[in-house]
Amino acid sequence: MKVLKFGGTSVGTAASLRNVKDIIEGLDDRAVVIVSALGGLTDKLIATGKKAAVGDQSYTEDMAAIRERHHNIIRDVVPEQKQPEVFSLIDSLLDDLARIYDGVSLLADLPTKTLDVIVSFGERISSIIVSRMIDGAQHFDSLQYVKTEKWFSKNIADTELTNRLIRETFAENFKVAIAGGFISTDRDTGEITNLGRGGSDYTAALIAAALDADVLEIWTDVNGFMTADPRIIPEAFVVDHMTFIESMELCSFGAKVIYPPTIYPVFHKNIPIRILNTFQPDAPGTWITDSPRKDDIPIKGISAVRNTSLVEIAGEFADNVPEINSRTFNALAKHGISVFLVRQPDENRSLFAFAVTMPELDNTLKAIKDEFAPELKSGKISEIRSTTDLATLAVVGESIRKMPRITGRLFNTLQRDGVEVLASSSGGSQTTISFVIKESDVTQALRLAHASIFNDAN
Numbered sequence: 157m158k159v160l161k162f163g164g165t166s167v168g169t170a171a172s173l174r175n176v177k178d179i180i181e182g183l184d185d186r187a188v189v190i191v192s193a194l195g196g197l198t199d200k201l202i203a204t205g206k207k208a209a210v211g212d213q214s215y216t217e218d219m220a221a222i223r224e225r226h227h228n229i230i231r232d233v234v235p236e237q238k239q240p241e242v243f244s245l246i247d248s249l250l251d252d253l254a255r256i257y258d259g260v261s262l263l264a265d266l267p268t269k270t271l272d273v274i275v276s277f278g279e280r281i282s283s284i285i286v287s288r289m290i291d292g293a294q295h296f297d298s299l300q301y302v303k304t305e306k307w308f309s310k311n312i313a314d315t316e317l318t319n320r321l322i323r324e325t326f327a328e329n330f331k332v333a334i335a336g337g338f339i340s341t342d343r344d345t346g347e348i349t350n351l352g353r354g355g356s357d358y359t360a361a362l363i364a365a366a367l368d369a370d371v372l373e374i375w376t377d378v379n380g381f382m383t384a385d386p387r388i389i390p391e392a393f394v395v396d397h398m399t400f401i402e403s404m405e406l407c408s409f410g411a412k413v414i415y416p417p418t419i420y421p422v423f424h425k426n427i428p429i430r431i432l433n434t435f436q437p438d439a440p441g442t443w444i445t446d447s448p449r450k451d452d453i454p455i456k457g458i459s460a461v462r463n464t465s466l467v468e469i470a471g472e473f474a475d476n477v478p479e480i481n482s483r484t485f486n487a488l489a490k491h492g493i494s495v496f497l498v499r500q501p502d503e504n505r506s507l508f509a510f511a512v513t514m515p516e517l518d519n520t521l522k523a524i525k526d527e528f529a530p531e532l533k534s535g536k537i538s539e540i541r542s543t544t545d546l547a548t549l550a551v552v553g554e555s556i557r558k559m560p561r562i563t564g565r566l567f568n569t570l571q572r573d574g575v576e577v578l579a580s581s582s583g584g585s586q587t588t589i590s591f592v593i594k595e596s597d598v599t600q601a602l603r604l605a606h607a608s609i610f611n612d613a614n
């Protein structure tokens with residue numbers, strides 16, 4: 157059995173939906189198909205909610221446009237005899253959505269919980285449309301079996317419960333099951349939640365893992381996982397194969413091809429991932445599996461995360477490497493903050509540094525100052541300072557560990573062309589080298605690094 161996931165761009169227009177229909181109807185095997193909301197719709201749902209909350213009455217026109225867009229799609233792709241049923245189902249959902257927007261407008265307030273309900277309509281609607289477009293397909297409601305729990309202010313998947321519910325739900329006989337990605341409900345309150353932006357990939361992975369699928373296919377709008385974001389680096393090319401670890405590193409450092417948490421469940425079950433193009437279904441795409449292949453290229457790609465801030469802890473205490481590491485990580489973990497780059501002190505500098513995302517900076521500084529209050533008081537730590545508007549550039553490949561000179565070479569390439577490197581580090585997995593740079597230098601840094609790695613033989 158296969159699990160296929162079609163992203164927003166694949167289900168955005170009647171023309172792309174026809175490709176989706178051909179791909180699904182051409183399958184020999186049983187399959188579960190996960191779909192995103194129509195391309196761009198989630199952003200639109202959020203923007204409309206924000207308008208309503210600030211008293212901008214044009215939210216009603218946006219709502220009308222949302223309805224119209226879905227109506228046009230239904231008219232174009234759903235067989236005529238099924239249209240009355242689909243119109244009635246979808247209109248009833250859209251009526252609910254319109255009432256929610258009216259409520260937001262009246263109260264002039266948009267709490268997160270309400271926003272979560274608003275964005276859920278995208279996948280609830282698209283999955284019904286796609287299920288009625290495919291002959292013999294059966295619709296499943298992801299709100300019933302994808303469960304989240306609260307973790308600090310975030311909703312995270314309760315994987316154990318979700319796993320069990322998926323097995324129970326999909327135990328019945330089906331040829332093609334269609335369900336919405338991204339959407340979920342809280343395991344304790346039943347309230348509608350979601351798995352985070354881009355989370356449809358994760359829904360598909362949870363289902364693939366729970367049902368022991370043979371493969372997880374991520375259908376999108378590019379020919380595979382490429383050496384860099386093709387919108388920034390036109391010379392980027394498709395990588396035939398990479399490992400789970402490599403894809404995980406690239407995606408957690410900003411490659412938008414797969415939502416990062418997606419990889420864990422399938423990695424754990426050793427279920428291969430394929431990245432394929434809905435608009436060029438015959439292209440071979442990218443395989444992601446557990447171990448490197450003989451003909452793999454040594455470096456699989458580069459990516460960048462913006463919104464980086466660097467926190468530096470200066471003073472003699474920073475030389476106490478085991479203690480400063482463990483206390484920093486523990487203090488941050490208690491607040492649900494993850495650190496993605498660490499620079500250890502060296503013989504030249506008593507300075508310990510790590511990167512976090514900008515939205516997490518305030519909480520990070522508070523947690524660190526609390527943790528190291530005694531050392532700050534005694535002077536063993538002279539200063540805790542932070543810099544914002546930075547980015548992290550990552551270079552990923554399992555062979556990096558066999559290329560001792562690459563960090564220095566890239567460092568020189570970047571510095572020579574005016575990109576200041578504020579920190580650099582090899583990832584814990586030894587698969588990634590990362591550089592903290594100014595956010596304004598990201599495009600230039602990606603170009604330089606891509607040219608240096610992929611134009612020269614390495």
Ligand code: ADP
Nearest residue numbers: 163164165376378380381382384385411412413
């Ligand atoms: P979907 O709607 O299918 O989920 P996304 O927009 O989330 O699609 O992800 C696909 C997009 O990711 C591509 O259109 C491409 O612009 C972008 N992207 C960023 N980095 C890469 C990369 N390294 N390889 C391929 N695509 C990338």
Ligand code: ASP
Nearest residue numbers: 192198338353354355356
């Ligand atoms: N529709 C959601 C989003 O735009 C989820 C997804 O597409 O994966 O973030």
Ligand code: MG
Nearest residue numbers: 163354412413
């Ligand atoms: Mg996506």
